[in-house]
Amino acid sequence: MKTAPREAQVRMETGAYTAALAVKSARVDVVPGYPITPQTSIMEAIAAMVDSGELHARFIPVEGEHSVLAAAVAASAAGARVFTATSANGLLYMHEVLHMASGGRLPVVMCNVNRGIFAPWTLWADHQDSFAQRDTGWLQFHCSSNQEVFNTILQAFRVAEQINIPVMVNFDGFAISHCLMPLTVPHQEIIDRFLPPHQPEWKLDTAHPSSFCNVTMAAEYATFRQMLSEDMQAAIPVVKQAAQEYQQLTGMWDGDTIDTYRLEDAEVVAFAVNSMAAELRLSVDILREQGIKAGLLRPRLYLPFPAEDIIDALPQNAQVMVLDRNYNYGHPGGILAAELKSALFGRRNDVTIKNRVMGIGGIDLTRRFMAAEIRAMLDE
16 A cells, blocks of 8 residues: 655645635634635635535535624534635624634634725725724734745644634735745645644533523623733744744744844835735845845734834834835824834834835735835935
8 A cells, every 4th residue: 555645745826725725734624604805716615625525624605704704603612623714894794703703712713815995895905904803802914925825824723723712814815815826735644743633622512511602790701801812912922833833844934923034134124914025025125236225024923913023123223114005094104003113112212113005905016116115215
């Protein structure tokens, strides 16, 4: 009898199909789904895998995104490993149940394919949808490539099931979800070593009936909220451990809480997430050729915000150019800039922060455009 090869597969896949392959590799039990552009391709691929027997999971089609997450919460409470995906207004429609998942300490993993939210309607990417959910108690990763989407989904299940907090894996619609990129898929035996079967400490069981997330008195309620907040902060070393162990097993590394490029001697630091951060690597190269010592710092983990790692990574006297693909309504600029200013306040007074909002509704962000914007920001 021949032994299956342990070598990784190298293939070309879209970001959406990459996410589906990661779900298959994670041996997920339940996938509730509802279509929304540009996420639909993920659910189509998973449904086809279930139908063909390639993925041994229960696919549950429902009538809307609120029901998607309600089904995910129920399945997770029953002890299943659960995945789902959405975009934009679908994520907004889930808002109520996002709190149920985090407050119930349920390790659901969900991909959000970033897309601008209405009104007016757009199908193209910005980051308003996921950043609008920053206070719902979910960890948030932001990915800059198809390979990172695959790796992060597996790491997200590992982290979520260790700390019992749901995780949102975000990546840009079309620029990542529909673009082909090289993908390395580790052998299933390696993935199984990294992500063993889900065995929750507690679950709903008809043989041993119990209540779940019932009404509490004020003191108990406050304790649950405080525990969630503290455990989210304590997730950072868990994220780092998962990334390091994944690297040891697969040889692949996307960063842990942050990712950097040419940062060591940088005087000007670009700060951004998702596909624009990948393009910014090329902008950094352009600026270097023009005599500007540029670098990139990308927060791969947005929530909890990795303040200590960012503070440690920023060079002395750096000028940080935060490029936001969202608006911080009621305040000037974008949300990433506000988060960074809060993290650095009173701790890194040597650092200067400047901010531009760009790429809203999918406006193209090329390497040359962003390099020119950073040069212009230096003169402000």
